[in-house]
Amino acid sequence: MVKVRKIINELDPYVPGRSINEIAAEYNLKREDIIKLGSNENPLGPSPKAMAAVEAEISKISQYPESGLGDLKEEIARYSRVSPEQVLIGGDGADEIIEMLGKTFIDPGCEFIVALPSYMYYEYTLQNYEAVPVYARWDVEENKLDVQSVLDVISEKTRLIFLCTPNNPTGGLIDKKDIKTILEATDALVVVDEAYFEFSLIDNVDLLDDYSNLFIMRTFSKVLGLAGMRIGYGLSNSEIIEYMHRAKPVFSLTKLSHAAALATLKDTDYIKQSTELSIASREFLYEEISKIDNIRIFPSKSNYLLMDIRKSGMKAAELSKKLLKYGIIVRDCTSFKGLDEYWIRASVGTLEQDAKFLKILKELVSS
Numbered sequence: 426m427v428k429v430r431k432i433i434n435e436l437d438p439y440v441p442g443r444s445i446n447e448i449a450a451e452y453n454l455k456r457e458d459i460i461k462l463g464s465n466e467n468p469l470g471p472s473p474k475a476m477a478a479v480e481a482e483i484s485k486i487s488q489y490p491e492s493g494l495g496d497l498k499e500e501i502a503r504y505s506r507v508s509p510e511q512v513l514i515g516g517d518g519a520d521e522i523i524e525m526l527g528k529t530f531i532d533p534g535c536e537f538i539v540a541l542p543s544y545m546y547y548e549y550t551l552q553n554y555e556a557v558p559v560y561a562r563w564d565v566e567e568n569k570l571d572v573q574s575v576l577d578v579i580s581e582k583t584r585l586i587f588l589c590t591p592n593n594p595t596g597g598l599i600d601k602k603d604i605k606t607i608l609e610a611t612d613a614l615v616v617v618d619e620a621y622f623e624f625s626l627i628d629n630v631d632l633l634d635d636y637s638n639l640f641i642m643r644t645f646s647k648v649l650g651l652a653g654m655r656i657g658y659g660l661s662n663s664e665i666i667e668y669m670h671r672a673k674p675v676f677s678l679t680k681l682s683h684a685a686a687l688a689t690l691k692d693t694d695y696i697k698q699s700t701e702l703s704i705a706s707r708e709f710l711y712e713e714i715s716k717i718d719n720i721r722i723f724p725s726k727s728n729y730l731l732m733d734i735r736k737s738g739m740k741a742a743e744l745s746k747k748l749l750k751y752g753i754i755v756r757d758c759t760s761f762k763g764l765d766e767y768w769i770r771a772s773v774g775t776l777e778q779d780a781k782f783l784k785i786l787k788e789l790v791s792s
């Protein structure tokens with residue numbers, strides 16, 4: 426028998442949102458009738474300029490991609506108001522950035538802190554590096570970070586502290602002053618996950634000048650509409666970025682992803698339209714779902730909304746399954762540590778998709 430690493434044998438699997446193909450096959454539905462509100466994607470689809478750029482690049486895919494990615498770093502630096510030496514690019518989205526954080530900063534037995542509930546992929550990835558998760562608390566009722574709970578668990582062993590803002594799955598923001606308090610309380614790297622910052626109209630890039638232990642993580646999968654191309658990036662000081670480059674796979678960003686990313690960042694009209702649509706859709710859904718008796722909905726600064734559905738008498742698994750029969754995919758949040766079995770998260774859709782979702786949701790929770 427071949428021997429597998431002990432940690433691989435013990436691994437907790439990550440539960441991703443379900444795909445359109447999977448649901449179409451399971452429920453005998455047409456792909457085009459399915460509304461996917463389970464993975465916080467951009468309901469507008471990709472930028473037309475990104476699609477054209479991918480087509481133009483397609484004849485070159487027999488060649489290796491670039492490894493330096495100088496033009497994309499410059500474009501990301503311009504978008505993020507930093508210099509290109511402060512940019513690291515990941516080819517499996519921001520998830521690859523987490524992987525690189527693990528490779529660069531974790532020795533076995535070191536700790537990382539995450540306030541639950543939050544994005545589960547930090548723990549999923551870092552367990553591979555034999556990092557020990559230490560949990561702080563996100564106050565779900567107030568939808569804010571319990572800062573003291575983070576400060577209380579910082580130790581000599583802490584290497585990384587994840588602060589997700591807006592937080593997935595709750596949608597709440599972390600105050601800049603709280604981020605500063607944590608940065609000042611530790612020498613560990615504080616990773617501010619801004620995967621959804623565009624929807625909140627707030628970012629923390631200004632703190633990079635003052636704090637050498639700050640790392641900001643972002644993605645092209647949300648407002649930039651390229652989840653399928655798997656592009657993420659990190660921003661920090663050039664020293665941290667240089668260390669991380671040592672651990673980075675050389676060719677992880679494909680030629681097509683490179684072309685799509687460049688074209689999207691140049692398409693400022695698309696970015697503006699995507700942001701505005703998602704914010705309008707979020708506010709509309711929040712207002713309408715607030716009127717439904719059996720659902721408690723939380724205000725969000727992101728492109729998804731968290732709902733407590735216990736009063737409906739159903740668990741999240743049951744309600745999400747009923748929605749699937751109508752072709753609507755939402756996220757059953759049972760696999761998020763820090764939440765029980767009564768929470769669902771729905772991403773914003775187009776206004777037309779929202780209307781269909783609302784109609785069916787109302788019927789299901791009232792019957």
Ligand SMILES: Cc1ncc(COP(=O)(O)O)c(C=O)c1O
Pocket residue numbers: 464465517518519520521544589593618620643644645646652655656657
């Ligand atoms: C908070 C957060 N961070 C990071 C990611 C990873 O994004 P990706 O790997 O698609 O770039 C996600 C994806 O849903 C997320 O919700």
